[in-house]
Amino acid sequence: xxxxxxxxxxxxxxxxxxxxxxxxxxxxxxxxxxxxxxxxxxxxxxxxxxxxxxxxxxxxxxxxxxxxxxxxxxxxxxxxxxxxxxxxxxxxxxxxxxxxxxxxxxxxxxxxxxxxxxxxxxxxxxxxxxxxxxxxxxxxxxxxxxxxxxxxxxxxxxxxxxxxxxxxxxxxxxxxxxxxxxxxxxxxxxxxxxxxxxxxxxxxxxxxxxxxxxxxxxxxxxxxxxxxxxxxxxxxxxxxxxxxxxxxxxxxxxxxxxxxxxxxxxxxxxxxxxxxxxxxxxxxxxxxxxxxxxxxxxxxxxxxxxxxxxxxxxxxxxxxxxxxxxxxxxxxxxxxxxxxxxxxxxxxxxxxxxxxxxxxxxxxxxxxxxxxxxxxxxxxxxxxxxxxxxxxxxxxxxxxxxxxxxxxxxxxxxxxxxxxx
Numbered sequence: 248x249x250x251x252x253x254x255x256x257x258x259x260x261x262x263x264x265x266x267x268x269x270x271x272x273x274x275x276x277x278x279x280x281x282x283x284x285x286x287x288x289x290x291x292x293x294x295x296x297x298x299x300x301x302x303x304x305x306x307x308x309x310x311x312x313x314x315x316x317x318x319x320x321x322x323x324x325x326x327x328x329x330x331x332x333x334x335x336x337x338x339x340x341x342x343x344x345x346x347x348x349x350x351x352x353x354x355x356x357x358x359x360x361x362x363x364x365x366x367x368x369x370x371x372x373x374x375x376x377x378x379x380x381x382x383x384x385x386x387x388x389x390x391x392x393x394x395x396x397x398x399x400x401x402x403x404x405x406x407x408x409x410x411x412x413x414x415x416x417x418x419x420x421x422x423x424x425x426x427x428x429x430x431x432x433x434x435x436x437x438x439x440x441x442x443x444x445x446x447x448x449x450x451x452x453x454x455x456x457x458x459x460x461x462x463x464x465x466x467x468x469x470x471x472x473x474x475x476x477x478x479x480x481x482x483x484x485x486x487x488x489x490x491x492x493x494x495x496x497x498x499x500x501x502x503x504x505x506x507x508x509x510x511x512x513x514x515x516x517x518x519x520x521x522x523x524x525x526x527x528x529x530x531x532x533x534x535x536x537x538x539x540x541x542x543x544x545x546x547x548x549x550x551x552x553x554x555x556x557x558x559x560x561x562x563x564x565x566x567x568x569x570x571x572x573x574x575x576x577x578x579x580x581x582x583x584x585x586x587x588x589x590x591x592x593x594x595x596x597x598x599x600x601x602x603x604x605x606x607x608x609x610x611x612x613x614x615x616x617x618x619x620x621x622x623x624x625x626x627x628x629x630x631x632x633x634x635x636x637x638x639x640x641x642x643x644x645x646x647x648x649x650x651x652x653x654x655x656x657x658x659x660x661x662x663x664x665x666x667x668x
Contacts (some may be wrong), residue, residue: 264456291311351446394612399460540596552589553595
């Protein structure tokens with residue numbers, strides 16, 4: 248018997264989950280806004296790794312700071328599949344709560360380590376290693392919330408409303424990503440004040456989830472010896488590849504575009520940072536338009552949203568590669584946001600149609616892992632290509648998108664066959 252709550256009854260309660268995912272989005276971007284300044288205040292850009300016996304020294308400079316963010320994405324991609332499987336076994340709500348409370352605990356742990364550095368009790372390589380350990384701890388436990396939330400939406404919505412529910416989940420996460428940097432204003436109170444405030448907001452979200460979000464039953468497989476879901480399962484491996492490609496290109500653009508604005512527009516770093524922030528707001532706003540307007544009105548298989556969105560992203564990449572003025576760069580970001588706003592929810596919802604209910608959590612973990620790994624590898628590829636020629640990352644992304652679009656059309660054909668059967 249299907250115990251999934253009807254969509255019209257679950258929709259009001261899902262608002263609690265959407266709020267929780269908004270707080271996660273806020274936490275992701277407030278760290279990006281604070282960490283560069285905090286890292287320099289802690290002297291991380293001055294540390295030197297050395298082995299005197301070998302006469303070896305290495306000064307990573309700003310890379311020591313950015314590595315803390317890259318490590319978070321890597322750990323998320325490695326642990327998300329585990330938490331997705333746990334939500335299949337133990338239920339979605341307990342794992343969502345664990346991730347939200349864990350986010351608060353992890354943030355407080357990292358803040359404590361940072362405070363040790365700010366107070367002068369520890370510094371240099373020892374402080375860096377302590378911060379590294381706390382970021383790993385934070386990433387391991389906070390990564391539980393995202394795959395379990397995606398699987399909860401699948402449980403709580405009908406097939407017809409699934410893409411709308413996942414679209415809203417992504418949209419509210421994006422709203423949080425836009426709001427998060429605003430918390431950086433509180434850095435005037437204390438360097439760590441924005442992250443302490445974010446920890447409190449996430450804890451409030453956890454309270455609402457505990458009190459208001461109905462629990463769903465566990466979806467254990469009838470076969471106790473059933474194998475874990477694999478990245479290479481023929482049912483959905485094509486979707487994994489598509490998501491990995493999309494988010495690798497997204498990570499590549501986000502990490503190189505700030506440099507590109509400065510080089511193309513020939514402005515100083517402060518002016519470039521301000522213009523880039525405007526571009527990110529435009530991109531996020533257009534992404535929200537896609538998710539709240541287009542996705543919510545879309546009828547048909549969710550793979551259709553991917554087919555619709557990728558050409559917009561391709562146009563955005565091509566415009567960036569050929570841009571020589573600010574209006575063209577901003578227009579490119581508008582197209583890019585529209586495309587990702589449609590393709591993201593379509594990607595997330597499409598693969599859910601090919602697995603069983605007891606596999607939805609595991610699948611959500613794998614999908615999130617593919618996206619997280621894209622944000623690890625994308626900046627590395629982008630940085631390498633940018634050193635060769637500053638337009639090369641965007642030409643490369645355009646070429647990858649062409650191949651992905653061909654693959655998506657084939658995936659759509661197969662998905663129609665599966666659904667019709």
